Amino acid sequence: MLIVLSPTFGRAEPTGSYRPDLPPDALTNGCWPLPGGVRLDFGYQVRFDELRATPGGGQRRMLVLHYDELSGAAAVASVERGFAAAGVTDVQVVADDFVGTAPDAVVRGQMVLDLPPSRPEGRPECRAPFSTKKFTPDMDDRS
Amino acid sequence: MPSALLDEEVHARHGRPLLSVPGLLARRWADLSRPQRILVGLVAAVVLLRIGLFPGVAGTPVYGDEAYYVDGARALSNLVRDLVSFTAPDTAELSQNVAGNGWFMPGMSVLLTPLFVIVPQAPIELVRAYLGVASTVLLLLAVLGVRRHLGRVAAGAVLVVPGLIPMYAVFGFAAYGDLIAGLLVVMLLTQAVALLRRTRLTDGGEHPGPAPPWRGGIHLGLLAIAAVYFRSSVSILVVGVLGMTLLAGLLLARAQWRRLVATMLAAGAAFVVLLAPWSAYASHELGGRVLTTTSVPTVLANTFGDRDDVCYGECDPGSSIWFSPLRYSREVARATGISEMQAAAEMSVYARADVTAESYARDVLGNFARYLRNPAGFARIFESPTAPYPIAEVVGALTYLMTFPAFLVGLVMLLHVERRGAGAQVRSLLVKIAIGALLVQPFVHIAGSRYWMTLAPLLGLSAALLHDAARSRGRPVEGEVAGLVWLTRLQVVLVVSVVAVAAVVVGLAV
Numbered sequence: 001m002l003i004v005l006s007p008t009f010g011r012a013e014p015t016g017s018y019r020p021d022l023p024p025d026a027l028t029n030g031c032w033p034l035p036g037g038v039r040l041d042f043g044y045q046v047r048f049d050e051l052r053a054t055p056g057g058g059q060r061r062m063l064v065l066h067y068d069e070l071s072g073a074a075a076v077a078s079v080e081r082g083f084a085a086a087g088v089t090d091v092q093v094v095a096d097d098f099v100g101t102a103p104d105a106v107v108r109g110q111m112v113l114d115l116p117p118s119r120p121e122g123r124p125e126c127r128a129p130f131s132t133k134k135f136t137p138d139m140d141d142r143s
Numbered sequence: 144m145p146s147a148l149l150d151e152e153v154h155a156r157h158g159r160p161l162l163s164v165p166g167l168l169a170r171r172w173a174d175l176s177r178p179q180r181i182l183v184g185l186v187a188a189v190v191l192l193r194i195g196l197f198p199g200v201a202g203t204p205v206y207g208d209e210a211y212y213v214d215g216a217r218a219l220s221n222l223v224r225d226l227v228s229f230t231a232p233d234t235a236e237l238s239q240n241v242a243g244n245g246w247f248m249p250g251m252s253v254l255l256t257p258l259f260v261i262v263p264q265a266p267i268e269l270v271r272a273y274l275g276v277a278s279t280v281l282l283l284l285a286v287l288g289v290r291r292h293l294g295r296v297a298a299g300a301v302l303v304v305p306g307l308i309p310m311y312a313v314f315g316f317a318a319y320g321d322l323i324a325g326l327l328v329v330m331l332l333t334q335a336v337a338l339l340r341r342t343r344l345t346d347g348g349e350h351p352g353p354a355p356p357w358r359g360g361i362h363l364g365l366l367a368i369a370a371v372y373f374r375s376s377v378s379i380l381v382v383g384v385l386g387m388t389l390l391a392g393l394l395l396a397r398a399q400w401r402r403l404v405a406t407m408l409a410a411g412a413a414f415v416v417l418l419a420p421w422s423a424y425a426s427h428e429l430g431g432r433v434l435t436t437t438s439v440p441t442v443l444a445n446t447f448g449d450r451d452d453v454c455y456g457e458c459d460p461g462s463s464i465w466f467s468p469l470r471y472s473r474e475v476a477r478a479t480g481i482s483e484m485q486a487a488a489e490m491s492v493y494a495r496a497d498v499t500a501e502s503y504a505r506d507v508l509g510n511f512a513r514y515l516r517n518p519a520g521f522a523r524i525f526e527s528p529t530a531p532y533p534i535a536e537v538v539g540a541l542t543y544l545m546t547f548p549a550f551l552v553g554l555v556m557l558l559h560v561e562r563r564g565a566g567a568q569v570r571s572l573l574v575k576i577a578i579g580a581l582l583v584q585p586f587v588h589i590a591g592s593r594y595w596m597t598l599a600p601l602l603g604l605s606a607a608l609l610h611d612a613a614r615s616r617g618r619p620v621e622g623e624v625a626g627l628v629w630l631t632r633l634q635v636v637l638v639v640s641v642v643a644v645a646a647v648v649v650g651l652a653v
């Protein structure tokens with residue numbers, strides 16, 4: 001009887017806290033795209049995206065990502081082609097393949113992109129660190 | 144004669160019996176034997192302890208994994224609403240909250256679902272009260288089974304350990320599945336003991352009209368799969384106990400072996416049929432094969448690997464050692480189209496690249512320390528911010544006093560070999576294999592202060608079995624078939640295995 005009547009009691013409201021939606025990717029969320037609007041044509045995971053001071057008193061944007069299912073050399077060549085086509089010159093791209101992964105492993109290595117400094121961005125959707133990968137020192141190290 | 148006096152009181156007025164409850168209770172009490180009175184007293188103590196602790200934990204907000212179990216119950220209650228009102232279920236809500244990350248099987252959520260069906264916005268106090276009642280009722284049901292198949296002493300022992308351990312009582316108000324799984328394990332064990340007893344009796348044809356084998360088998364299978372739904376880590380135990388039941392049964396049954404095999408096939412079938420819905424649903428929602436849990440690769444990486452390499456380097460800061468790797472594996476899945484489980488498996492291999500036998504052994508010992516050293520670790524966590532009186536200190540002190548001797552009893556049980564009769568041998572074997580299987584956990588998982596909750600009832604049972612053995616001074620158990628040499632040998636194999644594994648681990652670690 002109670003089960004039959006249960007729809008009239010209202011609905012329960014799960015929080016979903018143990019399976020949060022996956023936030024949009026750092027390079028496509030519209031906050032800090034790559035210079036020249038370059039898009040990467042391979043699978044990747046952005047690890048962090050931060051501004052670093054240079055010895056000359058300026059700033060550079062340091063973007064670190066992991067690339068999937070291709071070699072570091074192929075990934076670098078692809079990124080450089082993209083920047084060249086967009087007319088972006090002030091960039092450096094370095095990749096290191098992981099050592100000791102299986103030959104058919106999906107994630108293959110780490111790429112560091114040394115880029116011109118990014119502009120400040122104040123929109124609320126650009127303050128989500130798990131999406132932008134711009135972490136602040138007050139966030140606990142997970143390990 | 145106390146009962147005669149009571150009789151006169153009850154019938155005092157107008158010759159009519161006064162059906163006052165206290166009067167009837169007093170009369171019933173007077174009819175009980177001394178051991179029965181002790182059991183009733185222990186049951187009362189178990190219930191009163193929980194009533195006394197409830198105000199101290201009632202307002203505690205959901206903590207850690209409880210969030211999943213409670214959310215799962217809310218989503219399942221909405222599914223019930225949708226089914227009875229012929230509405231399409233909210234599949235996205237179910238996927239997010241029941242399948243979730245595939246880490247946990249939804250036994251606890253199913254247990255909580257009736258509450259949320261009736262009270263969809265149930266406040267935490269009501270959730271904790273419901274859990275407290277459910278866990279207490281299940282403890283008492285388990286004790287009834289123990290009394291029937293293992294005797295009064297064992298029932299009393301389980302009422303004390305874990306029934307009267309304050310931390311165990313507090314944990315009865317928690318939505319974690321560890322405690323309930325442990326009670327279902329006890330029910331599984333008592334059913335296995337009963338089955339083996341029947342097997343031996345039917346062997347000689349002395350037992351008229353035994354129950355059809357499939358019924359006992361389905362009963363066993365249901366208890367086994369229920370325990371796994373509450374805590375998937377007991378899968379190893381379930382396989383061990385059912386396997387040992389079959390093996391011991393074959394040694395005992397002789398001519399009746401077909402019957403026993405049929406029973407165990409029925410158990411296996413019931414287990415698989417009820418596991419399948421979860422496996423199929425979680426596999427479908429998560430886009431890869433899930434049998435019980437998806438958590439194993441990340442668990443192994445965090446437990447034995449280099450935590451700074453779980454995400455091919457450090458994972459994102461700002462969340463836990465569980466959620467950061469999960470997010471990374473989901474990002475890999477999104478970028479490449481593989482399942483997040485496959486991504487996690489590859490991450491785990493990378494993080495464990497430098498694991499050696501020595502580092503593994505050290506981590507296992509560390510896990511054992513975490514398993515045992517702080518049995519009241521959850522006392523402060525479950526102390527409600529609105530508690531009218533503090534409970535954590537008292538719970539902590541009494542828990543230490545009771546659990547450490549109990550752990551020692553469990554250790555002695557693992558090393559004790561029983562020869563006094565086939566029944567005693569079977570009980571010893573089953574409890575040993577169950578304790579041993581639960582202690583596999585520190586070999587595969589970071590341990591913590593709540594894992595002993597699953598083990599705790601087995602410690603009470605062990606105390607009773609050892610007490611029985613000590614009191615008999617080696618005399619055969621009355622009315623029992625004589626001990627079988629193979630049942631002794633099986634025990635010796637288990638004891639030697641335990642000692643050998645312990646020696647290897649300690650030898651490698653130091």
